[in-house]
Amino acid sequence: xxxxxxxxxxxxxxxxxxxxxxxxREDFRVSHTxxxxxxxxxxxxxxxxxxxxxxxxxxxxxxxxxxRVRRAPETANVPIIMLTGRGEEAxxxxxxxxxxxxxxxKPFSPRELVARVRAVLRRVRPALAGEVLKFADLEMDxxxxxxxxxxxxIPLGPTEFRLLRHFLEHPGRVFSxxxxxxxxxxxxxxxxxxxxxxxxxxxxxxxxxxxxxxxxRTVRSAGYALDDDGG
Amino acid sequence: xxxxxxxxxxxxxxxxxxxxxxxxREDFRVSHTxxxxxxxxxxxxxxxxxxxxxxxxxxxxxxxxxxRVRRAPETANVPIIMLTGRGEEAxxxxxxxxxxxxxxxKPFSPRELVARVRAVLRRVRPALAGEVLKFADLEMDxxxxxxxxxxxxIPLGPTEFRLLRHFLEHPGRVFSxxxxxxxxxxxxxxxxxxxxxxxxxxxxxxxxxxxxxxxxRTVRSAGYALDDDGG
DNA sequence: GCGAAACTGTCATATTCCTGTCATGGAACC
DNA sequence: GGTTCCATGACAGGAATATGACAGTTTCGC
Numbered sequence: 001x002x003x004x005x006x007x008x009x010x011x012x013x014x015x016x017x018x019x020x021x022x023x024x025r026e027d028f029r030v031s032h033t034x035x036x037x038x039x040x041x042x043x044x045x046x047x048x049x050x051x052x053x054x055x056x057x058x059x060x061x062x063x064x065x066x067x068r069v070r071r072a073p074e075t076a077n078v079p080i081i082m083l084t085g086r087g088e089e090a091x092x093x094x095x096x097x098x099x100x101x102x103x104x105x106k107p108f109s110p111r112e113l114v115a116r117v118r119a120v121l122r123r124v125r126p127a128l129a130g131e132v133l134k135f136a137d138l139e140m141d142x143x144x145x146x147x148x149x150x151x152x153x154i155p156l157g158p159t160e161f162r163l164l165r166h167f168l169e170h171p172g173r174v175f176s177x178x179x180x181x182x183x184x185x186x187x188x189x190x191x192x193x194x195x196x197x198x199x200x201x202x203x204x205x206x207x208x209x210x211x212x213x214x215x216x217r218t219v220r221s222a223g224y225a226l227d228d229d230g231g
Numbered sequence: 232x233x234x235x236x237x238x239x240x241x242x243x244x245x246x247x248x249x250x251x252x253x254x255x256r257e258d259f260r261v262s263h264t265x266x267x268x269x270x271x272x273x274x275x276x277x278x279x280x281x282x283x284x285x286x287x288x289x290x291x292x293x294x295x296x297x298x299r300v301r302r303a304p305e306t307a308n309v310p311i312i313m314l315t316g317r318g319e320e321a322x323x324x325x326x327x328x329x330x331x332x333x334x335x336x337k338p339f340s341p342r343e344l345v346a347r348v349r350a351v352l353r354r355v356r357p358a359l360a361g362e363v364l365k366f367a368d369l370e371m372d373x374x375x376x377x378x379x380x381x382x383x384x385i386p387l388g389p390t391e392f393r394l395l396r397h398f399l400e401h402p403g404r405v406f407s408x409x410x411x412x413x414x415x416x417x418x419x420x421x422x423x424x425x426x427x428x429x430x431x432x433x434x435x436x437x438x439x440x441x442x443x444x445x446x447x448r449t450v451r452s453a454g455y456a457l458d459d460d461g462g
Numbered sequence: 463g464c465g466a467a468a469c470t471g472t473c474a475t476a477t478t479c480c481t482g483t484c485a486t487g488g489a490a491c492c
Numbered sequence: 493g494g495t496t497c498c499a500t501g502a503c504a505g506g507a508a509t510a511t512g513a514c515a516g517t518t519t520c521g522c
Contacts, residue, residue, distance in 0.1 A: 040508090044279075044475095079354070088522075089340045089343050090343060092343050092346065093342055093343055093345075095347070096346035096347060096350045097346055099349065099353075101350055101351075101354060102333065102350065103347075108299075109320045111320060111324055112327075114322050115323065115324040115327035115328055116327060116333075116334075118327065118328070119327045119333065120331055120332075120333065120354075122330075122332075122393065123310070123332060123351075123355060124354065125355045128464075132308040134304055134308065135308070136304060136305075137304050139304075140452075157468075157469055157470085158469075158470095159469080160469095165235040170426055171308075171373055172374070172375040173374050174374065174375060174376040177421075178498090191470095191471070191472095192257050192471070192472065192473095192475090194471095194472080195470085195471055195472070197508095197509065197510070197511095198470090198471075198472085198511090199470090199471095199509070200509095200510095201509095201510065218508095218509070218510090219376045220388070220389055220480080220507095220508065221389040221402060221477075221480095221507090221508070222376055222389070225376065227375070264520095280519070317490090340488085359467070388479080388480055388481085389481095390478075390480080390481075422481095422482070422483095423482070423483065423484095425480050425482095425484085425498090426481080428498065428500095429482075429483085429499090429500090430481085431499095432499065432500070433480095442482080448498090449497095449498070451489095451490070451491085451496095451497065451498080452491095452496085452497070463520100463522100464497105464522085465520100465521095466495090466518075466519100466520085466521085466522100467504085467519085467521095468516075468517105468518085468519070468520090469516105469517080469518070469519085470516085470517075470518090471514105471515095471516090471517100472513105472514090472515095472516105472517100473512105473513090473514085474511105474512095474513090475510100475511080475512085475513100476509105476510080476511070476512095477508105477509080477510070477511085477512090478507105478508085478509075478510080479506105479507090479508080479509085479512090480506085480507075480508085481504100481505085481507085482503105482504100482505090482506100483502105483504095483505105484502090484503090485500105485502090485508105485510105486499100486500085486501090486502105487498105487499085487500080487501100488497105488499075488500090488505095489495075489496100489497085489498075489499085490495100490496085490497075490498090491494105491495085491497090492493100492495080492496095
């Protein structure tokens with residue numbers, strides 16, 4: 001099982017190789033560049049699942065890369081872990097406040113770094129970490145492809161499963177029908193917007209068992225969202 | 232502005248006080264307990280926004296607390312930062328793999344801890360990181376499309392939502408009806424000026440719950456404004 | 463392969479909720 | 493007191509969503 005795409009920005013070749021080896025052993029696909037500007041290009045082209053970013057690199061500084069990754073809409077949500085020789089508290093605080101998700105000081109253990117990457121990914125892309133997605137009394141096990149509500153297994157069709165998974169990965173957030181078609185059906189498919197309604201209904205029908213409260217909120221003129229307190 | 236509720240599980244009174252002081256200064260509401268079992272009770276009762284968890288505490292171990300917090304549906308998504316004296320790599324990896332979001336080794340700087348808490352919260356609750364418009368006791372979360380007054384969710388129709396959003400984006404400023412029609416309805420639409428009054432009324436009706444003060448001020452012969460001191 | 467069962471996308475229809483307008487009453491201003 | 497402006501309640505039409513049904517397709521067990 002592939003764990004995710006990782007972009008490594010590191011100009012020390014020895015360290016880069018070491019990390020590459022470790023992460024590839026853990027089933028990550030690793031892209032590597034020593035250069036800040038190139039990192040931005042790579043990230044914009046195909047956003048990775050996570051970025052490991054050395055503070056001191058060729059071209060623009062790591063901090064600046066971090067800032068720009070955050071600013072670009074297509075990479076704004078990609079998590080970043082900063083790697084650095086600087087152990088100063090002020091630097092760490094600055095790194096974290098610039099938008100980094102974690103900050104690791106050299107020397108560090110590759111195993112710990114792997115664990116930290118997993119911890120961050122668990123948050124951002126629970127599915128990539130082989131996690132069980134949970135929301136209220138709903139559980140989805142990606143690996144075994146099972147969904148439960150209040151402990152009771154729920155049968156779901158493929159589309160409803162992907163739809164629910166998408167909601168569980170972004171709980172609370174409202175998605176327009178167009179957006180859902182893009183991310184759940186696929187950007188290239190040509191499907192009627194209203195079809196989303198139908199699948200929402202099927203999903204609702206499936207998960208609203210035994211008088212349990214509605215979990216999918218309709219937001220008129222906006223779309224749908226996973227939500228517990230407001231039907 | 233309140234930053235979130237924080238549950239601190241720490242049995243060293245001196246350290247607990249220090250952290251409490253720091254986080255309260257940063258506008259977190261801090262609950263504290265030295266005991267693992269009580270921590271679980273507190274967390275289950277009113278899930279905090281984040282948990283700071285010492286590894287070595289009274290009662291059950293921090294690691295076990297972490298595991299159980301993850302298992303309970305109502306707290307499964309609450310982020311956890313482990314605090315510990317253990318610097319052993321194996322422990323750190325174990326902590327992170329058990330479901331902790333971050334792992335900080337004593338001695339640590341309170342400021343860095345605050346920064347880490349913010350970094351984690353930024354991920355988990357974009358709501359706490361500026362995606363939310365606030366005014367007085369009113370909150371609007373753009374992403375989840377929700378509006379709350381004094382913590383209570385308020386249902387709003389699409390137009391009222393856009394209207395309120397416009398006010399929240401320009402608090403205090405007075406807008407003429409014509410201006411509001413332009414920015415909230417759209418420049419091209421041909422709608423009666425007086426219609427604005429009606430929607431203002433609907434908005435007022437919706438957000439003035441439980442005797443709360445009026446937030447929308449009428450400026451005679453000029454328009455309306457979001458304002459807390461004048462009805 | 464074959465038939466049954468399940469899944470998909472679409473439509474027509476029902477239903478719900480929202481919207482803009484008006485008539486009327488009331489408040490502020492002069 | 494008269495005028496101007498705003499607040500309110502009611503309402504019909506409309507827009508957005510929910511629902512039920514259906515034919516085409518895929519999947520699965522055998």
